[in-house]
Amino acid sequence: MGTVLYIEASPRKDRSHSSSVARAFLEAYRLSHAEDRVETLDLWATDLPAFDGTMLEAKYRILHGETHTPEEAQAWERVTSMFRTFQSADIYVFSVPMWNFGIPYRLKHYIDIITQPGLAFRFSPDTGYQGLVTGKPAIVIYASGGTYGEGSGTESFDMQKPYMKLWLTFIGFTTIHSLVVEGTLLGPEARAKSLEHAITQAKQLAATM
Numbered sequence: 001m002g003t004v005l006y007i008e009a010s011p012r013k014d015r016s017h018s019s020s021v022a023r024a025f026l027e028a029y030r031l032s033h034a035e036d037r038v039e040t041l042d043l044w045a046t047d048l049p050a051f052d053g054t055m056l057e058a059k060y061r062i063l064h065g066e067t068h069t070p071e072e073a074q075a076w077e078r079v080t081s082m083f084r085t086f087q088s089a090d091i092y093v094f095s096v097p098m099w100n101f102g103i104p105y106r107l108k109h110y111i112d113i114i115t116q117p118g119l120a121f122r123f124s125p126d127t128g129y130q131g132l133v134t135g136k137p138a139i140v141i142y143a144s145g146g147t148y149g150e151g152s153g154t155e156s157f158d159m160q161k162p163y164m165k166l167w168l169t170f171i172g173f174t175t176i177h178s179l180v181v182e183g184t185l186l187g188p189e190a191r192a193k194s195l196e197h198a199i200t201q202a203k204q205l206a207a208t209m
């Protein structure tokens with residue numbers, strides 16, 4: 001039995017395009033993997049600990065090979081626990097809206113919490129950075145109001161897809177499937193066409209997993 005971790009970064013539930021495609025993927029996936037468990041991490045309903053001064057001290061102590069104070073150790077425990085939950089999955093599904101050309105702040109907050117030395121990656125001066133979340137696939141579903149694909153003229157505005165790809169690669173992912181719903185604010189026709197296309201791709205992808 002495997003675990004699929006679905007990380008939901010849109011707060012719009014049924015009205016979210018990225019979440020609609022994620023649901024289509026998960027429904028199709030369940031048909032061929034009835035024994036697998038799907039866990040949903042709704043980032044808007046999750047208590048994300050502040051990544052504040054104490055957390056930063058705790059992080060820098062690890063980077064400098066120092067011991068945590070009791071307060072830092074307690075704060076770090078929450079980071080470790082959130083990372084362990086993330087790490088324990090076998091397949092990752094992200095639904096990611098574009099917000100101001102990047103990703104929603106709750107998703108960035110989650111990334112800041114779990115992307116830690118000794119957990120998600122390691123560094124040594126000899127070998128450089130090495131991602132530690134390896135051997136597992138990620139399916140990332142992007143939604144945006146405008147269009148940013150090749151030939152759009154606005155390719156360079158897109159900090160959403162390049163950032164997610166860079167982060168996932170940094171922490172060790174090598175298999176990253178991207179599904180895109182674009183133009184969700186460009187009228188009902190454009191929106192419906194793009195959504196339908198992404199849902200078809202999602203179902204096809206689920207069948208190959």
Ligand SMILES: Cc1cc2nc3c(=O)[nH]c(=O)nc-3n(C[C@H](O)[C@H](O)[C@H](O)COP(=O)(O)O)c2cc1C
Nearest residue numbers: 010016017018097098099100101143144145146184
């Ligand atoms: C706070 C906010 C910022 C947004 N910024 C952008 C943007 O920079 N570019 C864009 O194309 N669409 C932008 N949009 C539109 C969303 O990307 C679009 O509605 C998309 O469908 C959201 O994903 P969802 O439907 O999964 O929630 C923004 C929407 C919100 C709420």
